Amino acid sequence: MPITFISSPKCLLHDMDPEHPEQPARLHSINDQIISSGVEFAIDFADTPPVQLAQLYRAHDNQFVDKIIKEAPTEGHKWLDDDTLMMPQSLDAAMHAAGAGVHGVDLIMSGDTNKAFCAVRPPGHHAEYAKSGGFCIFNNIAVAALHALDHYGMKKVAIIDFDVHHGNGTEDIFKDDPRVLFCSSFQHPFYPFSGDKPTNEHILNIPIPAGTKGDEYRQMVMPWFDKLNDFLPEMIFVSAGFDGHAEDALAHLRLVEADYEWVTLQIKNIADKHCGGKIVSMLEGGYALSALSRSVVSHIKALMN
Numbered sequence: 001m002p003i004t005f006i007s008s009p010k011c012l013l014h015d016m017d018p019e020h021p022e023q024p025a026r027l028h029s030i031n032d033q034i035i036s037s038g039v040e041f042a043i044d045f046a047d048t049p050p051v052q053l054a055q056l057y058r059a060h061d062n063q064f065v066d067k068i069i070k071e072a073p074t075e076g077h078k079w080l081d082d083d084t085l086m087m088p089q090s091l092d093a094a095m096h097a098a099g100a101g102v103h104g105v106d107l108i109m110s111g112d113t114n115k116a117f118c119a120v121r122p123p124g125h126h127a128e129y130a131k132s133g134g135f136c137i138f139n140n141i142a143v144a145a146l147h148a149l150d151h152y153g154m155k156k157v158a159i160i161d162f163d164v165h166h167g168n169g170t171e172d173i174f175k176d177d178p179r180v181l182f183c184s185s186f187q188h189p190f191y192p193f194s195g196d197k198p199t200n201e202h203i204l205n206i207p208i209p210a211g212t213k214g215d216e217y218r219q220m221v222m223p224w225f226d227k228l229n230d231f232l233p234e235m236i237f238v239s240a241g242f243d244g245h246a247e248d249a250l251a252h253l254r255l256v257e258a259d260y261e262w263v264t265l266q267i268k269n270i271a272d273k274h275c276g277g278k279i280v281s282m283l284e285g286g287y288a289l290s291a292l293s294r295s296v297v298s299h300i301k302a303l304m305n
């Protein structure tokens with residue numbers, strides 16, 4: 001069964017500043033590498049519709065969502081927080097980024113595919129229940145996971161977040177929802193300076209010291225896989241951030257493509273064993289363009305393995 005690569009041209013139009021690391025060139029670079037690696041012939045491509053309001057309301061405070069939509073700029077810029085900027089095309093990009101994971105769940109549940117990778121931006125995992133943050137407007141992965149739970153009646157899903165930053169937004173949304181096993185590895189201490197203290201039994205956070213290399217990282221995240229095997233998720237979601245790559249200047253881990261391939265394979269093997277291989281993976285961070293796009297291709301190849 002081929003993997004489905006979900007994106008939208010709308011996600012290219014959100015452009016905070018030419019100097020901002022979360023820039024449209026990230027998606028261009030991924031698209032170029034998909035073509036030059038030859039992997040494009042093995043994957044299906046799909047355009048995503050925008051998210052529906054009711055789907056956003058499952059993950060976020062209604063007033064927060066309404067305020068973002070009402071106050072989205074029609075000209076100029078609007079800062080949502082210290083890191084996150086909206087310009088006139090940003091709302092449309094955010095609606096399509098959040099829609100992509102929902103679309104991935106729908107495609108998988110229709111039986112067309114069992115895996116989806118969503119190449120979208122803005123990213124989502126720092127967006128909390130009622131707060132944007134860290135380049136994120138809506139929490140794309142949370143919206144997707146809640147679609148699987150609330151629309152399709154799944155009892156249990158897992159979210160694995162291997163972005164170099166703690167998925168504080170995702171933890172905030174699911175901290176009291178034991179239907180979701182949330183596993184996050186992140187450089188610590190580091191932005192957003194959270195996640196080191198356990199908040200609940202279904203949250204498995206693994207703080208990683210700066211300078212950690214791939215072989216040490218692999219040992220440190222092993223507890224995830226025992227927990228996943230016990231939890232028996234019906235679908236697995238991945239917050240796929242590649243800013244832990246050694247070439248990425250925004251953080252200080254020393255991972256390489258082979259490490260992303262390894263962690264993806266562990267997740268895929270568990271999905272094959274327990275949930276018919278069903279995985280929705282969504283792009284989060286990754287700012288060194290070449291390392292990002294090479295890592296995404298390694299991730300996609302491992303998902304197809």
Ligand SMILES: [Zn+2]
Pocket residue numbers: 163164165241243284285286
């Ligand atoms: Zn990150």
